[in-house]
Amino acid sequence: MDKAEFVVVANRLPVDRTVDADGSDAWRRSPGGLVTALEPVMHKADGAWVGWAGQPDVVLDPFEFESTLLVPVTLSAEDVELYYEGFSNDTIWPLYHDVIAEPRYSRLWWDAYVRVNRRFAEAAAAAAADGATVWVQDYQLQLVPRMLRELRPDLVIGYFHHIPFPAYGLYSQLPWRRQVLEGLLGADVIGFQRVADAGNFARAVRRQLRYETKASGIAVPNPDGTTRMSLARAFPISIDASSYIELARRPDVQERARQIRESLGNPKRIFLGVDRLDYTKGIRHRLKAYGELLTEEKLSVDDVTLVQVASPSRERVAAYIQLRDEIELTVGRINGDFDTMGHTAIRYLHQAYPREEMVALFLAADVMLVTALRDGMNLVAKEYVASRVDNRGVLLLSEFAGAADELGTAVRVNPHDIEGLKEAMMRAVEMSPGEQGRRMRAARRRVLEHSVEDWSREFLEALEKFHPRRSVSDDRDHPQIDDQAVLDALARVAASDRLLVALDFDGTLAPLEDEPMNARALPTAAAAVAALAALPDTPVAFVSGRSLHDLREIAEHADDAQIFLAGSHGAEFWLPGEGALETDDDEDAPTLRDELREEMTAQVGDLQGVWVEPKTFGFGIHTRVASAADAQTARDAADRLVQERAPHWRRRTGHNIVEYSFRHEGKDSAIAALRERLGATAVLFAGDDVTDEDALASLGPDDLGIRVGDGQTAASVRVGSIQELAAALALLARMRAEGRE
Incomplete structure (x- = not known):
């Protein structure tokens, strides 16, 4: 087997196994965002991908697929039950998602997790060339970085954590908390979705291991008594926005969106939820809020429909079986209470759909409901924004999803606050086209300017810069x-x-x-x-x-x-x-500040590369990626507005930014x-x-x-x-x- 200069290690291979008409095995590329993000890197580096083929007890030799060497790791049915369904998804998943469901701790599961992580590490070590870069992905493989470092100290090792990392008070429940931290610290760079997650990890390291943690890195002792540095920081993941835009502009997808609305009775407003059927996604909370709005007659099924796509997930895990029963019971009750002969309250779809159908749903939906109780990022929020090429639609976004850090113009909600959730849903239903446009343009700008390829490039650049082998x-x-x-x-x-x-x-x-x-x-x-x-x-x-x-x-x-x-x-x-x-501030100043921010956001909404940054005491106009003409137009508009409404404010200029503030x-x-x-x-x-x-x-x-x-x-x-x-x-x-x- 040829050795690779760049190796990805993930629970799953980037392909799905299919059977051709003649009964022979075939492979097709998986549609996931991680595969899309790493495809250009893999091709450029003649990379290798280590992962499970998705079926138990299948033994496969390494094989080439679209210029990438795929290195299958065999998992037995027992491995799948204990390592994957057990420790990964019944211990780590609920614990890291704020114990929304109770995690279970089993020594048998832990032993399987260690054993399988060792298998992945050995496969990666065998596939990597001298001094290669290895990038380990996600919570199923938290022990791999250290194991890999012990096997191959010559390697440059990165790790990215796609789900949240919990606060120390929750993390400390894990019986194997030290071993997991030590496993992750085998990486040179450890990436997280949010700054808060990186902070939680650093605090856990300080509390458990007593290692020195600073912005410059974590001091990790080596077996020989020396110390190396490991960097933990946020690298928020994104999507391939261009692919969603391309689909959203296709006439057949737009026609399908029209058909979806017609099949629902052409309601005035369509709410949409798209989630894996998982207790972290807050599906029960949005159903409760929606049902109460119907009961209170603030919404009517003649005018509004909720479409809920809940793709199957972990169907053998008890918590997921119970969740499906609860959701389907709730949907049935609400529909039974409110359906008419011509309209349905909730169209519930327990199945997965191809991307073309999802984009059609995004185009058909007036309000996207992302009510996650805890989520590392939630890429559905970004997919909806990218698909709205008409700059319309409202994204209602949980503040507990990583996407909330980036999509600041979404309507933010605390999904645990049912009354607040109901108010936000009504606000979304009643939002004017002008306000929808202002909010959506700003959100789309963020998604378009930070693609999934940017995410992978930024992580790998940080890994290259931080690795201690760089020549002094x-x-x-x-x-x-x-x-x-x-x-x-x-x-x-x-x-x-x-x-x-x-x-x-x-x-x-x-x-x-x-x-x-x-x-x-x-x-x-x-x-x-x-x-x-x-x-x-x-x-x-x-x-x-x-x-x-x-x-x-x-x-x-x-x-x-x-x-x-x-x-x-x-x-x-x-x-x-x-x-x-x-x-201490003038009590009227924040009101004026908010009014001026909103007015400026509206005025520069159509200027490419210009955006308004909210500041504590005012706002800034950023023009770094704008044309000279658009930058000047934005500055002139801001100067006029502030001179008319707040002539006493202070104006400052900086690198491609003009700031206005009521504090001097x-x-x-x-x-x-x-x-x-x-x-x-x-x-x-x-x-x-x-x-x-x-x-x-x-x-x-x-x-x-x-x-x-x-x-x-x-x-x-x-x-x-x-x-x-x-x-x-x-x-x-x-x-x-x-x-x-």
Whole structure:
């Protein structure tokens, strides 16, 4: 068997086994999003895919399929029962989904899980070339990274966790909690859907293993006494939006959508739910809310129909058998109470459909109900948005689904709040076409600008950058500071009694991103910041124009972090041990802020590459991926609106962004406040943008200002890049540490 430079390890192979008319076996590509995401990578790298063929007791040799080497792992019927249906889906699945159903703990299941994970690891080790990259997928294989590292320490290992990772109070119930954490930490990079999931994982590692966890990585001890770093962070997955758009524009699919509406009696509104039949999806909650709206006569079956597609899932697991019985009983009761001869309350479909039919359903549906009680991402929400090429329809989205982090213009709901869910459903039914358009355009922009291929590329780029085998002699990633002025300035402030190191984030520690919430500090920068923060009398602060909420997310800032934060240009603060400080505002200001945001969202909705970012005290107009003409149109419109409605607001410009705020603080006031609170005898501040110049200009003779990149500046020294700043901060940390020995 040829060795592969890139190996994917997943529970299932990317193909489904079929039988031809002549009775011979055949294979067809699976329709899943993961297969779509990795297809280009597999072809480019002549990759291999290790997985189960989907049927018990089938022994197959490795074989080629569409330029990919497939390496089947054999599972016996007992393996399927104990490892897959037992530990994976009756222990891990309910535990990691907030114990919506009670997890069961069986030593027999655990033993099978270990045994099967070992089998997958051995198959991957045999398929991988020297120094290959191996990417392990999901909760069924959490032990594989460590097993693989023990078998093949030469490999670069990544792991992606597609489902939620629970809070420590729940995770700690798992009898084998340490073994699972140690298994995952065998990977160089561990990816999660949400920042909160990565934070939950890091907290579990701290509590259980007592390893040091920082934004720069988790220090994992090696058997020989050395330490390596493992990075845990969020990489939200997406879909192949172009394929849904192509289908949605096909005349036959559009005609099928018309037929669906006609078959339902052409109701005024169609609600749609599309889910696996799973207790995590909140199907019972949406049925309850819908039934109550019919009972209260707020909705009528003459006007509204709910279509619920519930594809079969884990039909041999007791909890799923019970769930199906409950849902079908509820559907039958509601239909019995409210159906008429011409209209039905709920069209319930317990079957799976091809993608063409699903897109037709998306086009037919006026309101998409995604009411998951807990979900890693929920790609159905993104599929609905991508399919709505008419920029109409309403997405009603659970705040407990990962998609809620990205699709901010959806109508967000807490599915446990039945009254709130009912109100949201009525709001969706009554929403004007104009508001639908504004919300849907913004949601589609996010889905179209972040594809599933972007997801795989970002993960693999992070894996390449983070892996410790990268040469430290690579000047692009590890530049040396040879500017004597910078060296002298660093030596001077390194001798300060109490040095405040205050740093802008975007463009200073993290590369600028087209999607700003994707920004993360470079590993070298994060490591240098962590080294400074660990020193005595060296408080570190991030001073950013971001809202405090967004700054905490992109900085991966945990509740027990020791780094101070100043958000919204110094209008918000977060202090270690105290948390966020409350701010006093004009009580009318938030109302005006919301009105202006909504008006601007409507005005720029048709401008490609322009979007409105909500901020705590105002909003920003982003134009990084817009044409020059559209960017100018957006800025002019915002200037006119703010001048007319809020002439007292402060206007700031930055890298392809204009910000408007009813708070007038600047980064200079943030530095002054932090200096006083921390008793700093000197301040180092580094920034890259126009908005940083207030702070740089405010520094005194004992301080040090560093400008990152080009542009006019009040800073006393300049470095050329984020990498050079990281090197300067690392050198400063060494200077201060040596000066205190």
